[in-house]
Amino acid sequence: MSVFLQSLDLEITRRALFACLLIGFANGYVSAFVVLRKSALKIGTISHGLLPGIAVAVALFGLFSWSVLAGALFAAIFIGLGSLFVARTSRIDHDTALAVLYTSGFGGGLILISRLGIRQKLDEWLFGGLMGMSDSDLWLAFGISAAAILLLTALQRPILILLFEPNVAASLGIPVRLLNYLLFGIVILVLVSSLQAVGCILSVGLLVAPAATIYMFSDSAPVLFWGGGLLGSLGSCAALILSYQLNWPAGATITLLLGTVFLLAFILSPRYGLFRINPASK
Amino acid sequence: MTTATTPDNPPHGHPDHVCWGGGAANHTQHRLDVRGLTVSYREVRALEGVDFSTECGRCVALIGPNGAGKSTLLKSLVGILTPEAGTILWRGAALTSSHRELAYLPQRGEVDWQFPITVRGLVEMGRYPNLGWWRSFQKHDREIVDRALAAMQLEDLADRQISALSGGQQQRTFLARALAQEAHVLLLDEPFTGLDQPAEEALRRLLRDLAAEGRLIIASHHDLETVPLIFDEVLLLRRRTIGFGTVQDAFTPEAIAATYGTPALAQP
Numbered sequence: 233m234s235v236f237l238q239s240l241d242l243e244i245t246r247r248a249l250f251a252c253l254l255i256g257f258a259n260g261y262v263s264a265f266v267v268l269r270k271s272a273l274k275i276g277t278i279s280h281g282l283l284p285g286i287a288v289a290v291a292l293f294g295l296f297s298w299s300v301l302a303g304a305l306f307a308a309i310f311i312g313l314g315s316l317f318v319a320r321t322s323r324i325d326h327d328t329a330l331a332v333l334y335t336s337g338f339g340g341g342l343i344l345i346s347r348l349g350i351r352q353k354l355d356e357w358l359f360g361g362l363m364g365m366s367d368s369d370l371w372l373a374f375g376i377s378a379a380a381i382l383l384l385t386a387l388q389r390p391i392l393i394l395l396f397e398p399n400v401a402a403s404l405g406i407p408v409r410l411l412n413y414l415l416f417g418i419v420i421l422v423l424v425s426s427l428q429a430v431g432c433i434l435s436v437g438l439l440v441a442p443a444a445t446i447y448m449f450s451d452s453a454p455v456l457f458w459g460g461g462l463l464g465s466l467g468s469c470a471a472l473i474l475s476y477q478l479n480w481p482a483g484a485t486i487t488l489l490l491g492t493v494f495l496l497a498f499i500l501s502p503r504y505g506l507f508r509i510n511p512a513s514k
Numbered sequence: 515m516t517t518a519t520t521p522d523n524p525p526h527g528h529p530d531h532v533c534w535g536g537g538a539a540n541h542t543q544h545r546l547d548v549r550g551l552t553v554s555y556r557e558v559r560a561l562e563g564v565d566f567s568t569e570c571g572r573c574v575a576l577i578g579p580n581g582a583g584k585s586t587l588l589k590s591l592v593g594i595l596t597p598e599a600g601t602i603l604w605r606g607a608a609l610t611s612s613h614r615e616l617a618y619l620p621q622r623g624e625v626d627w628q629f630p631i632t633v634r635g636l637v638e639m640g641r642y643p644n645l646g647w648w649r650s651f652q653k654h655d656r657e658i659v660d661r662a663l664a665a666m667q668l669e670d671l672a673d674r675q676i677s678a679l680s681g682g683q684q685q686r687t688f689l690a691r692a693l694a695q696e697a698h699v700l701l702l703d704e705p706f707t708g709l710d711q712p713a714e715e716a717l718r719r720l721l722r723d724l725a726a727e728g729r730l731i732i733a734s735h736h737d738l739e740t741v742p743l744i745f746d747e748v749l750l751l752r753r754r755t756i757g758f759g760t761v762q763d764a765f766t767p768e769a770i771a772a773t774y775g776t777p778a779l780a781q782p
Contacts, residue, residue: 390647403610
């Protein structure tokens, strides 16, 4: 703790801590949606696909936080919708299309980045760069987090029906397609905001593990959302402190710590864990 | 067992009776008219020119062999599937436009039982169509939820997660949600599948009570023996309408044989 407390004097540390609080909460909150939607792997794939978008945007517009954001957003939409288009118009299934699209895009992104001569930024985009948070990065994270939490909370009822009974939702007057696009957009925005903290390879960990952990204990969807947010922010902050003490990379420490907490929950949860007292399902 | 009937509402059939969700007396106008309903999955035609007409207060069985289109018909009524041709009118307007009046119980296998929701949470969902997306629960809504739970004898199970229930309790939870919604038309996909004897008898009585209070109940059903015990009317289905009418008139050995194709299966 002492190393961390000393470094709290530094602006850079305070920014990192604040970023962890914000990004951790938003990602943890939205992780409930990802877990209940059972779409963790798809989101993970799309998060890898952010890299080529960033590379292209930086090549075109230069290295700014808005160009990084716009590029990542464009790549996510391109890969997400492109893979859907391939799946719908051919015999290839969605997962196959996603895999081909993102690996080829990732390859292209790596080549472009090495040609651009910004290799030192590559590590940050891949594994996170909490120490390099600028004012605009923080504002961006704040804006995205606030919008995501506000929207998901306001639309809680239709989202709950959409998750629980996707087939019936449309018959209840819910604009399913519109809502799906909106939710996809929110997940992508939150993913992009977490890029700064954990990078595009690890980001899906932050966007899944918190709610997955709470799911081992709770039977309430609101608890999954808010509890996921709380665990995401506390876990990220604790991991940041730990990374200072042990001199570990921060992004990796965040996903490792959240993963360890999940593993403990999986083993120890009295109701749904490995050694549960009464099996919950019949 | 009376469910959500208010004391000042006379029984169904009485001229002053106010029906569920309809908010209107004169129940004879609460008719469901299905005309020429045709539904296809890509190139495969699942239903062809299905006709029938019924009204609230009735319990209608959908009978037919596997693949006859029972689930397809229910899903078209709810609006999950879009018909290729034909009309579905409820009280003179498209049934799907009155989704508040409509409750659907999916087949057991189509429900995600691990979803983090309790019995009470699921029944509360029944209030969403009335409350919209944002309006908060009032005392009135909580009372309706409590009454629905009581009517289905679920008070003691209200805080259970839905996978920790027996099959009969799970069906009653979905019925309680339909009650909380104050649904007028209940569409049930194989509600009796997987229930033990006592649970089946309880559900049978519940459906009779719900119909007696003025709801229209349409359920796909595979146990021919119990049809006369539960239902007033029967729709014999095999892609087309083989027969429709009261159980007495339409549920004859000949019609059953025509529906199933083999006389051996047709002994009710």
